Amino acid sequence: MLADDPLSAGRESPDDLAPYRAAFAAVDADPNQMLVVAERDGRAVGTLQLTILPGLARRGACRGQIEAVRVARDERGGGLGAALTQWAIDEARRRGCRLVQLTSDVARPDAHRFYERLGFAATHVGFKLNLDAAPMTAIAPYRPDEGGVPVLHEQH
Ligand SMILES: CC(C)(COP(=O)(O)OP(=O)(O)OC[C@H]1O[C@@H](n2cnc3c(N)ncnc32)[C@H](O)[C@@H]1OP(=O)(O)O)[C@@H](O)C(=O)NCCC(=O)NCCS
Numbered sequence: 434m435l436a437d438d439p440l441s442a443g444r445e446s447p448d449d450l451a452p453y454r455a456a457f458a459a460v461d462a463d464p465n466q467m468l469v470v471a472e473r474d475g476r477a478v479g480t481l482q483l484t485i486l487p488g489l490a491r492r493g494a495c496r497g498q499i500e501a502v503r504v505a506r507d508e509r510g511g512g513l514g515a516a517l518t519q520w521a522i523d524e525a526r527r528r529g530c531r532l533v534q535l536t537s538d539v540a541r542p543d544a545h546r547f548y549e550r551l552g553f554a555a556t557h558v559g560f561k562l563n564l565d566a567a568p569m570t571a572i573a574p575y576r577p578d579e580g581g582v583p584v585l586h587e588q589h
Pocket residue numbers: 438501502503504505508509510511512513514515516536537538541543544546547
């Protein structure tokens with residue numbers, strides 16, 4: 434389903450499943466990640482990924498991030514996408530999230546209508562930086578006039 438899509442066809446390849454199996458293992462090992470699959474007669478006909486993102490903003494609110502929403506071509510228009518997305522909304526709420534968010538390619542007006550009907554509002558503009566294509570030195574070094582360079586503390 435990921436490969437059967439004009440926008441992602443060039444990025445996906447079912448010929449080598451090794452990277453997908455490794456990614457699946459990482460998702461499976463992380464309690465903040467969920468993959469849901471809808472199955473009909475033993476065939477996967479719909480899927481999405483839900484990630485629970487803890488954060489400090491909004492008084493320490495968790496948010497649910499929905500990714501990779503796909504319904505098989507011959508199943509579209511029958512309500513399955515809505516059911517999958519509603520599952521993600523309900524699951525995010527059950528886990529204490531106060532917000533559910535997603536991005537959708539600007540070239541998918543049908544999908545935008547679909548999400549708006551489910552109550553999502555296009556209030557933000559999404560930005561992506563493709564790290565496979567971006568040069569390592571795309572951003573100019575930080576050179577404050579005075580005061581020195583702040584120390585960055587990382588919390589892992
Ligand atoms: C978008 C998608 C997940 C919706 O799933 P679905 O099961 O078809 O959705 P539902 O039946 O619950 O709702 C139908 C609505 O979905 C939207 N939709 C988007 N693409 C569609 C398609 N190819 N066929 C039918 N409906 C589609 C329409 O808004 C439709 O409403 P409409 O009948 O008023 O046009 C599914 O069509 C799909 O996988 N599309 C291709 C991949 C994609 O765009 N994914 C979203 C990435 S952000």
